[in-house]
Amino acid sequence: MVLQKRLEYGFNGYQVPPTPRAARSATRRVPSWKKIEDNNISTNSNNNNNKQMCAFDLLATVAGNLLQEGGEKETEIVKDSTIKIEQQNVENDPSNVNICDQGSCNRSFFVSEIISQAPTIQDSNSGPSSGITVSDCSEKSKVDKVKVKVPFTVKADEKNSKLMTNEAPKPKLPVVHNTDNNNNGKFPFCKDNVNLVVRDVDDENFCGVTRDPNKNFKQPPRIEDRRIRRLLASKYWKTGPKLNDGMNCDNDVYSDNKTCYKRPRSLKDYPFKKRRLYELDDFSNSDDVVDSEDRPSPPRKDPTENGFKLDVKSEGGVKTVGLSAKQNPAFQPRDSHVKLKIKSFRVPELFFELPKTATVGSLKRTVMEAVTSLLSGDIHVGVMLQGKKIRDDDKTLLQTGIPNKLDALGFTLEPNHLQNQSSLCPKDQSVQLTPDMPKPLIRYTPAPNVSKQLVIQPEVSRASPDTPMANFGGSVESDHDSAPSPPNMSMDHKSGSDPRALVMVPAMNPRALAAVPLRKCKRSEVAQRRIRRPFSVSEVEALVQAVEKLGTGRWRDVKLRAFDNAKHRTYVDLKDKWKTLVHTARISPQQRRGEPVPQQLLDRVVYLIRKKRSKRCHPQPTIACISIRRQVNSLLPRSFLPKSNPRFIKSKITNLASTNFDRAKNSVLYFYRSPPPPNSCFEVSSCFVFSVNRRLDGYGIER
DNA sequence: GTTAGGG
């Protein structure tokens, strides 16, 4: 687990909100209705202050609003970014909602649905379209709530959608339900919330407005108006750390990517999450009680009297601030929820380029890798409302007017490190993944073999014509600086040893680039992974040739000899490439992937391998053990030299010589095998005679 | 800084 301190966050990643987050401290407990009122006024006056708001912050914000109206100063509510909504005494107090910043909240959320309850019931004031009236909430003592739902499936299917839509609203039950009304037992919300799902018209996104079936709709829900423009996927949508991000949490606990990816909907987490949701439902349902009345009473100054109290408790050393609403129907705010269901997150467009000879399986893997890589990026969620980014995370939904403009609500995916790319993505130009905005493109390309490429996604027109292939066809002498080295991004691509692994190339559109969830964020503080640059045939040719000349084990020399001008090829790269070449040469052609290496080159590789192996049988170039004799008979302690290259042996012998015979100077020692290699002359500072041990008998060392 | 090898 990696602990990452993240002082900055934000869904556009630009900046930390200038003002400290209100109500993030769970330490204080100051129920002051007066303060709350003031706060409401002040916050409402800040409606024009558009700051960024993250989707998850909506939860906190709404919860904060809850507390405010309940008599608690906003700032007390949420301390950290993780929102934990848990129920306390569900059976006894269905309206009890806790919001905590507990560390254990991490990972506990798979927030794929954010549900705010629509005007639904009750409110005669509710606008027909918006369903929720924001401005007058204070008057009505409304409490907007956000529900977090943890569905098993991220994406809704048509069938399900249809089903839900056809479901008839149940008559309103003027009762406090959840625990009592639900047949689902512990997690009744599941049943409650599966109501209306609408598929977004203009794309594959599934957006839905969910309404509590227990609530009576005076008006048919206008689902079509409530769709979300764009929903994008994020790796962290289900993880606590992500939530923390949004909530300015200092300590982020990153979870393993793969783990996250593979078990996003794990049942293991489900009960817990569902429980949270259920509690939220409880709370919202408790409002229904209020709905039974024509009009709720204005909030009283006494929080207790108002039916609200703020609980601060400690859970496992973590402070937990909970808001509990007494079951005082007269004082419970009216239900004014907008249920917003995100049925699926849209994955930014990806481009794939594969050889026509690629198999379907490889295609699947490619897509899988791309998506995995995408989801593993460190991305933020931005909230767009009517094309404008909501930057103030502290604003409530009411203040932003979101409940009235659900149809204009959109979410954006933003890389976490956006603040570091001001040059690429100006502050105010974060990518807006609304239908009107250019979509981010991610291009995958496996190999330089342009002619055989298959463009899987036709919208390549958007992509830059500057494909990576153009950069690999040159000679070895070129360093290919024009290669798609991602300046500030790197979708880390786990290619492993798969020679056919693909290169991810960012779209040239800076905005699109900014929208790509880049893994660099995660490793930006460390080092950036170099982009993968497959070896061209000519490079392989040069490598093989150099190895033929110099042998293996001298990669630095190989580099200097054959790739001196190829700045992007280190001798480690060459060594690695040779390793893969050897492997490639040993496997059957059917098993080979990626750009095929000419068999002629592979044959040469095989020849070199065998040559080396045969050499190993005859211990010519290897010195296992030598004894050093001075002159003829003065035997020095036997020195063992590991198998190594001549250079190392030379230095070793020089060491021994200078150590033991430092008085003998200006002598030249000839060290050769039989037959003496041309460059086997070692010059040492003393005059000695070396003799090899018996195992190497026959390869004498002469003076 | 190089080399070798595992990941």
Next chain:
DNA sequence: CCCTAAC
């Protein structure tokens, strides 16, 4: 291509 041990 990364990382690291061992030189």
